[in-house]
Amino acid sequence: MIKDQKQKLIDLGEEVLAQALLDLAIHSDTVEAMINRLIATPDEAVAQFKKKLASLKRSRRFIDWREIGHFTGELESLLDDLQASVSDPLTGVELVVAFFGTDSSIFGRCDDSSGYVGSVFARAQDIFVEYAKACDDKKKIATLLLKLCKIDDYGIRAALVGSALECGFSESIIRSMIAEFQKRAEKEEDEYKKQHHLSLVEFLARQVKDAALFEATRKASRSELSVASYLDIARVYFEQGDIKTAISRLKKIPEKETFQANERDKLWLEIYKQQGDTENLTRLLYQRFQHYHSVDRLKALLDVVGDEERDGVLTKEIASIFKQAELNRSDANFLIAIGNIDDAESYLLKHADKIDGDYYDSSLSLAKAMEAENRMLIASLIYRNLLQSILARGYSKAYSHGVRYLKKLDKLTSFIEDWKGFDSHDKFKGDIYQLHGRKISFWSKYETGR
Secondary structure, eight states, X not given: OHHHHHHHHHHHOHHHHHHHHHHHHTTOHHHHHHHHHHHOOHHHHHHHHHHHHHHHHHOOOOBOTTTHHHHHHHHXXXXXXXXXXXXXXXXXXXXXXXXXXXXXXXHTTBOOTTOHHHHHHHHHHHHHHHXXXXXXXXXXXXXXXXXXXXXXTTSOTHHHHTTTTTTTOOHHHHHHHHHHHXXXXXXXXXXXXXXXXXXXXXXXXXXXXXXXXXXHHHHHHOSSOOHHHHHHHHHHHHHHTOHHHHHHHHTTSOTTOOTTHHHHHHHHHHHHHHHTOHHHHHHHHHHHHHHSOOHHHHHHHHHHHOGGGHHHHHHHHXXXXXXXXXXXXXXXXHHHHTTOHHHHHHHHHHTGGGOOTTSHHHHHHHHHHXXXXXXXXXXXXXXHHHHHHHHHHTOGGGHHHHHHHHHHHHHHGGGOSOOTTSOOHHHHHHHHHHHHTTOHHHHHHHHHTO
């Protein structure tokens, strides 16, 4: 169909199409911008881009959350113009750097709690890398970055420095940038600004795999190294290929420390794999699986110990799951995910009184999963909890959901022969009417089906 439309438009002729676009442009800024992009010469495109940047810098109008989508679209359109109109790599780099130079003007006058504007700058970073890769004058680009990153009030500009290696910078250029940022840090009296320059040194040290410099810089910027710092340092030593030192830094983190434990475990796993240490690899994988049962963690363990161990591993862990006194929703989801529906049903029935309907998303997901497997009793019990949560809170905006759950319960009761000690549907329905009979709007919706 699209091909047919395209051909019909071509058949209309250039003049007809040109006039149609001009007519549309009267009513659409987007179409007008597209026309200007199509007809602009390279020099005109650059001039237009700079003019729009200047306008962004001058503007003082605050953009609240209701306008942020439109504002983000304007910024995206600006980048579209850049990519479509500028083919010279160095010019492209210069214009993207200029775009980053508007960060204070942009973030300082908008509510970006949604992160939309931040995503535009992430895209601008990708465009910067594309132009920089194609540009032969890497020293010029480095000079532009050094100038841009003298300040970075919103933490946006540093991302470009973090892309130095990806842009094709030689080690010598990166080393020269490191030296400049170190000089700035030494001269800086303001502690915040000093840390800014040192963080840029860290970015670059990691890219040239200079773990010793990374560690020294981190120590220079902190009075005391934290768990996160030791983990970062260990990671850089590992990337450098110095596993021995990476291990020594990881061991400085107390074994019982829970902060960033998942990231620490991931690094240990990489180290054990690199060393071919199957024993410790298996131990840690099993430990992680026991801590949080998931299909991904089970697969990671079985990839090492072999699929033939699956039944034994699951038998042991399912027994462990049933021994727990409290309901663990992730365990219930795990049992469903691996297809152990009988166990999932038994586990949920065991903890039926602990399924809190206030946790709407996870409870509804469990109810639907059980219903799909024709486990109508436990599905009904979960739907009851969801309904009770809505009625107990008197949340009238959710009454339509509650009505839907009650009608679902009316339907499911015909499939349940054995209530296994739980109240029948009629008893449950009578009890909630006794408790919540005065919620007229709910019962009215239920009776009318609206």
